Amino acid sequence: MDFQLSERQRELQDAARRFARAELPTLAREMEIGDFPVPAEMVRTYGEMGFLGVNLPEQYGGLGLGHLEALLVLEQFAMISNAVAFPVFEALVGPVRVIERFGSDALKARIIPQVAAGEATVAVSMSEPDAGTALTDLTTSARLDGDHYILDGTKRWTSGAGHSRYYVTYCRLSDAPGAKGIGALLVDREMPGVSFGKREELMGFRGIPTADIVFDNVRVPRENLVVPAGSFGQLMSAFGLERCGNAAQSLGVAAAALEQALAYTQEREAFGKAIVEFQAVQLKLAEMAMQVEAARLLIYRAAANAAQADNGLPSVYESSVAKCFANEMVRTVTALGVQVMGGYGYHKDYGMEQRMRDGFAWGIAGGTTDIQKTNIAAAMVGRRFDQRR
Ligand SMILES: CC(C)(COP(=O)(O)OP(=O)(O)OC[C@H]1O[C@@H](n2cnc3c(N)ncnc32)[C@H](O)[C@@H]1OP(=O)(O)O)[C@@H](O)C(=O)NCCC(=O)NCCSC(=O)CCS(=O)O
Numbered sequence: 001m002d003f004q005l006s007e008r009q010r011e012l013q014d015a016a017r018r019f020a021r022a023e024l025p026t027l028a029r030e031m032e033i034g035d036f037p038v039p040a041e042m043v044r045t046y047g048e049m050g051f052l053g054v055n056l057p058e059q060y061g062g063l064g065l066g067h068l069e070a071l072l073v074l075e076q077f078a079m080i081s082n083a084v085a086f087p088v089f090e091a092l093v094g095p096v097r098v099i100e101r102f103g104s105d106a107l108k109a110r111i112i113p114q115v116a117a118g119e120a121t122v123a124v125s126m127s128e129p130d131a132g133t134a135l136t137d138l139t140t141s142a143r144l145d146g147d148h149y150i151l152d153g154t155k156r157w158t159s160g161a162g163h164s165r166y167y168v169t170y171c172r173l174s175d176a177p178g179a180k181g182i183g184a185l186l187v188d189r190e191m192p193g194v195s196f197g198k199r200e201e202l203m204g205f206r207g208i209p210t211a212d213i214v215f216d217n218v219r220v221p222r223e224n225l226v227v228p229a230g231s232f233g234q235l236m237s238a239f240g241l242e243r244c245g246n247a248a249q250s251l252g253v254a255a256a257a258l259e260q261a262l263a264y265t266q267e268r269e270a271f272g273k274a275i276v277e278f279q280a281v282q283l284k285l286a287e288m289a290m291q292v293e294a295a296r297l298l299i300y301r302a303a304a305n306a307a308q309a310d311n312g313l314p315s316v317y318e319s320s321v322a323k324c325f326a327n328e329m330v331r332t333v334t335a336l337g338v339q340v341m342g343g344y345g346y347h348k349d350y351g352m353e354q355r356m357r358d359g360f361a362w363g364i365a366g367g368t369t370d371i372q373k374t375n376i377a378a379a380m381v382g383r384r385f386d387q388r389r
Pocket residue numbers: 124125126127128132133134135136155156157158159178179232233234236237240316364365366367368371375384385386387
């Protein structure tokens with residue numbers, strides 16, 4: 001076991017850190033105030049720099065590196081903000097991974113190069129008004145009609161809705177009940193019958209548009225089949241990587257909170273000395289550091305071990321442990337960050353309150369912390385728990 005990053009991994013991490021810190025803080029602030037996504041031109045710059053293709057295959061324009069390398073990059077972007085990191089998140093751990101793992105060669109050749117170049121984003125469309133945690137209750141369905149599927153239904157909470165070009169849409173592709181009837185189609189936002197609901201107003205995540213998507217008799221070409229009915233397990237195993245990315249977004253926010261708290265407490269004085277001299281502050285900083293370090297190791301373990309797995313994806317156990325721990329960690333660490341900064345921590349001009357609002361979301365998105373705990377327990381006993389009986 002080696003806890004050091006390789007020279008190449010360190011170089012990549014440094015490149016991401018330098019780029020993110022030089023180019024993104026002002027944009028992140030503007031996105032927070034104006035609530036707009038990363039401009040297309042900047043997404044293309046991410047692509048030109050190679051940040052959107054870290055773990056995508058070289059034959060499709062990626063760098064062909066591993067998931068650990070991808071998460072190292074994502075963490076650096078997330079230290080600036082979750083919103084500026086979002087295109088990196090979508091490209092490196094998002095639903096394009098399902099296409100890369102399980103899609104047809106034609107679909108891979110058509111979609112992956114656009115993603116790696118920053119020309120198009122692929123979002124995931126899973127949840128529905130009546131199917132959130134109980135995702136397998138989803139009712140959006142498609143039936144084959146000649147060379148097309150006819151897709152109908154409503155999706156909820158789609159991050160990137162309206163802004164992303166493509167949507168890996170979980171839907172019923174057969175009459176089999178529960179998970180067994182579920183597959184996925186790739187929907188293009190330009191297809192007639194696709195429309196988007198109003199932009200949701202959330203506690204955080206400004207700059208990450210979220211909305212309903214309505215599919216009304218949408219004709220989806222047969223070649224846009226991503227996975228057929230009966231592939232729910234494959235969809236979820238690829239989603240395990242997205243859960244690691246969710247954890248890395250949490251980690252980036254928490255690591256930035258720690259960095260800011262460390263600097264602030266050495267500058268800010270009270271009673272004639274820097275507040276870091278007070279033991280009450282020291283204990284909080286130490287607690288923050290322990291939490292961040294532990295989350296980082298769990299995330300890196302899940303990503304590094306994926307390279308040894310037959311399907312090249314993280315295990316349910318390790319991805320759920322990493323996600324759940326990181327989601328709870330970021331809530332604790334950002335709350336401590338607000339506390340040590342006092343009024344400045346609570347003030348909108350200083351960034352810490354944004355970290356707290358953004359950080360909280362990750363334990364809801366991508367499967368709640370509670371569902372991760374059921375996954376962890378299921379992996380420990382070696383069987384899934386039936387939540388319906
Ligand atoms: C999976 C759950 C929805 C539970 O549903 P069920 O109880 O109906 O399903 P299970 O019997 O547990 O599983 C069915 C089938 O799938 C396999 N499976 C389940 N989870 C995984 C996994 N993590 N990795 C790999 N395979 C998995 C399981 O082994 C079964 O396979 P077999 O039939 O035995 O072969 C629930 O656990 C769950 O995950 N709920 C959370 C849903 C979620 O994460 N939603 C994400 C929202 S994303 C977002 O927030 C914004 C974007 S958006 O929603 O569009």
